[in-house]
Amino acid sequence: MFANTTDADSFLHINPPFRAEHIGSLLRPSYLLEQRARFQAGTCTAEELRATEDAAIAAAVKVQQSAGLQTITDGEMRRGAFYEGIFERLDGMSNLVRPIETFKAYLPYVQFFIKAGLKEVPSMYCTGRIRRPEEGVYVRDFEYLTSLVPPQDVGKLKVSVCGPTWMHLRHGPESTYDTAVYATDDAYFADLVQGYREELRALYAAGCRNIQFDDPTFAFFCADSTIKGMEKAGVDWQQLLDMYIQVYNSILQERPADLTIGLHTCRGNYQGMHYCEGGYDRIAKKLFNELRVDCYYLEYDTERAGDLEPLKNLPQSKMVVLGLVTTKTGELESIEELQDAIDEAADLIAQGSPKRSRAYALNQICISPQCGFASVAEGNPITEEEQRAKLALVVEAARKILE
Template identity: 60%
Template structure:
């Protein structure tokens, strides 16, 4: 984005959802079958196709403009990238000793006495020999009007997903990659190839889902890293660089966003606490993305004061509506919180008018409704009400002339 005045001309729209949606019942039952038998039923894709048609209509009916497939073809939000790369081998039972205990969700595993967990390892040069989400995009493209293809959003996991679990010593074979930069450079090439193919097909919005940046807001993790002799500031720089390698030289009309997640496991469990103050200056000013999706549904995310560091050429999507329980927020509550964020932005550096500040904001759910196939403890009707609430609040907060 080149200026604050151009922000509203590009996605995201004023009312957003992060990406994943509850599995319709037929797909939910089919996923249970997959888990129970560890096999892929011959009719799984057909069931997924019908389920995706259903959730696309749901989004359209409530007035959500940015359309996703709900990640319904995935068992877990991060699937689709690393399991499709040459040079990466999946390890269904990787020893827990190879996971870093200071990572919040790994600490839970250690505390629970888990001995092994599914993961992956890089044992060769990374290459993209087949697409990640191209077929999924093509199917989505067939479900919407030609003029709405540009509004399809593809979500993909961050390139740091496995590295943050295992560190530089356990992520890749040291005879293949000598350091993190070499590893992330090749990984970045693979991501860029995928993004270019998606772009050529008409995709104009890529969302990178990253549960790592919020971990750097956690005092427990920072303390654990210091005890382990890990330079957390240097590692944060490494992870910012890893995403910047992906986004470099992207087309000017391609919006890239990053969703910073605090955990959204089975039942809506979270893992990270702490406000964005620790990372805001560095992240807002050096991460080469257009949009930040920030979770703000509970007090564990802190207040809006870190937004004072937001540059004029970036957008923040405030995750004000929770997906973790069925309690429905109110339009007045959302309006009041947006007003609070606007006032912080107005007094930020640089200071800006209310109009400019409001134009840099959107609202959304704090995370998806189903980052894992089991989903959060809400019903589809709850999901529909929360999405409709976002649309109604957005209509009242942003007058038509700002749209």
């Protein structure tokens, strides 16, 4: 367990998150995409690819700094997709091309696979006991990122991590792990939880104080199509939701009070497309009150995310980062639009239980783009200039409305 821990739910975490936030991924430069293609073709070495990634990360840091952001990430330059980085590095996990039948057909993005005519999709399968590798998962990457900022800014760096539920949601217990290795979900998640705990502990020891879990899982519970599909398949969605919340809480048990944990959940962000729709109403009470994270990065850039009413469930001890600026198109939102949404959110949060002053409610709000600019390496249909303008808009709006 972590040392020197306190009850992380007893106070409001802020700075981080900062008033102007962003989710993490940035557009990959063409030279990085070209180098990765050469690596996959076997015409450049892993060391040469990493050197190119290092250069792209250094450039990404400058983009964030020039926009006025305090939160700095590596732009996910080392990943082909947001969910890469942890499962494939854990001992006991195998990266295989899986038949489409091993995916849950009721998931909106799996429906996309089926409609596209895909018969097989790469994914992970647990073939042995899960263990965190001795060299760690993200620590080396984080240490490089720390070398690019002044020492006083290391605590502002953010590491984004794929959520622990991702593979289980896609495949269910029958296709997530070999039952000769794990007989039950409880056994599988016990070792997975331990691996995540160890990684968070190592990141903390390296100076990391800001971790964001990326997990669209919870947004899929907001979609009527998913719930209907689960019910038809005989899956108790409420029990599954409870289990996923408990998995997170087990990972975060006895974490240090000065380690900020956020959860980002969205409805899909594949080259400008989304996979599902539906507001947070169905899950808001449990998500905001039972999941022991400090802040929620919520997608709110279009009507597909529903209204702001679920924010009434936000407890006094937590922050919400409103994703009001879209990354799916280059069209720039106005300060007035953002002001209206933030005003409405503050009014609703103030009406929560227990009621609180509007000033207190406003203090619980940050603003960000609704998702990353490149959840997959190909990126969204937006230019680097438009990306820069979006980031600058978030900073300007935060200064004018929230500070």
